[in-house]
Amino acid sequence: MGDASRCLIGGELNKITSMILFIPERKQCEYCHEKFNKLDDIIEHLKNVHHQSVPKCHNCGKEFLHEKDRLHHVREENERKADARRHKK
Numbered sequence: 001m002g003d004a005s006r007c008l009i010g011g012e013l014n015k016i017t018s019m020i021l022f023i024p025e026r027k028q029c030e031y032c033h034e035k036f037n038k039l040d041d042i043i044e045h046l047k048n049v050h051h052q053s054v055p056k057c058h059n060c061g062k063e064f065l066h067e068k069d070r071l072h073h074v075r076e077e078n079e080r081k082a083d084a085r086r087h088k089k
C-alpha cells in the first residue's frame with residue numbers, strides 16, 4: 001500500500017487524460033460527471049438537470065458552455081458585421 005498504489009492511480013489517470021485529449025469534442029458534466037458527445041446535449045443537461053444558466057449570445061441566441069466561448073463567438077460575429085459594412089460601400 002502507500003506509495004505503490006498511489007503510483008498506480010497516477011498512471012491510470014494519465015491514461016484517461018490522454019484518452020480524453022484524443023476526443024476533444026467529448027464533454028463531461030462537472031456536477032455529476034456524465035459524459036456527452038455533443039455540446040448541445042451537455043448544455044441541455046446543465047439547464048434541465050442542474051438548473052444551470054449558460055452564457056447566451058444576445059445577437060443570435062446561440063448558447064455556450066463557457067463565457068469565453070461566448071466572447072469568442074461575439075467577437076467573430078462583430079468582425080463579420082464590420083466586414084459586411086465595409087463591403088457595402
Ligand SMILES: [Zn+2]
Binds near residue numbers: 029030031032034045
Ligand atoms: Zn450533470
Ligand SMILES: [Zn+2]
Binds near residue numbers: 077
Ligand atoms: Zn451570435
